[in-house]
Amino acid sequence: MAxxxxxxxxxxxxxxxxxxxxxxxxxxxxxxxxxRMLNPAxxxxxxxxxxNAMRFRNSSDYGALLENLVFMQLRRQGYMIEYVxxxxxxxxxxxxxxxxxxxxxxxxxxxxxxxxxxxxxxLRGLQSAMKALSITSGTIVTxxxxxxxxxxxxxxxxxxxxxxxxxx
Numbered sequence: 001m002a003x004x005x006x007x008x009x010x011x012x013x014x015x016x017x018x019x020x021x022x023x024x025x026x027x028x029x030x031x032x033x034x035x036r037m038l039n040p041a042x043x044x045x046x047x048x049x050x051x052n053a054m055r056f057r058n059s060s061d062y063g064a065l066l067e068n069l070v071f072m073q074l075r076r077q078g079y080m081i082e083y084v085x086x087x088x089x090x091x092x093x094x095x096x097x098x099x100x101x102x103x104x105x106x107x108x109x110x111x112x113x114x115x116x117x118x119x120x121x122x123l124r125g126l127q128s129a130m131k132a133l134s135i136t137s138g139t140i141v142t143x144x145x146x147x148x149x150x151x152x153x154x155x156x157x158x159x160x161x162x163x164x165x166x167x168x
Contacts, residue, residue, distance in 0.1 A: 014043075022046055024075065029082035029095045029133075042083050044071040062143070063111040066158060067093055070109050070141055073165055079105065084129040092129035092138075101168075106130055106138040113145050113155065126153060 017023045025041035045051045048065050071094065074081050079096035084106075086092075094107040108126040113119040126138045130153075137152040139161065147155040156164075 022050065024071070026071065026081050026083055026094075029084045039085065044068050046072070063109070066111055066141070066143060067109040069158065070094065070107060070161070073162060074105070074107070077165055077168075084133065086125075086128040086132045088128050090125040090128040092125050095129065095133070103168075104135060106133070106135050108138065108140045109142075110140060111143050113140065113142055123149075123153070127151065 014023065018025060022045060024044045024046070026044060027036050027041050028039040030036050030039070045068060048068055051065065051068060071081065074094060074096045077098070078100065079098050082095045084092040084095045092106060093109045094105070096105040096107065097103070098105075106126060106129055108122050110118060110122045113122060122140055126140060130136070130138050137154075140153065140155045141158055141161045142155060144157045145155050146157055146160070149155065
């Protein structure tokens with residue numbers, strides 16, 4: 001069954017769902033308003049059950065669920081959240097600024113980094129954003145991996161990251 005709809009109608013529906021606080025838009029980090037308008041926002045949901053219900057396949061994308069969890073926790077803690085796309089073509093999931101604490105967090109989220117290619121991709125994205133924004137530290141949040149890298153990057157399991165964030 002197909003339902004005809006225009007692109008503008010879809011944007012209006014998304015606006016209504018955002019107004020109802022079912023979805024949140026995360027814009028790209030840029031000083032240029034034009035760039036912010038032209039680059040698509042990432043979309044996160046308040047309810048991961050809703051996210052699973054909207055998927056058309058049987059298996060869950062655990063990485064997307066983990067990323068959604070990190071987004072919601074940053075939002076709950078009062079951070080202003082954007083994502084970063086560098087000139088080199090790399091992306092970092094979260095550039096989070098706390099307006100009161102004057103604190104910045106650069107966070108990359110990945111379910112599993114045991115595959116070397118995946119780890120290098122996530123690391124390159126985070127390092128590229130840190131360099132572009134002159135940020136000295138960053139975090140890769142995973143399901144259960146933990147490490148401390150030479151370049152002020154911590155790899156941290158989600159449970160530990162949630163505990164640390166809630167005690168700050």
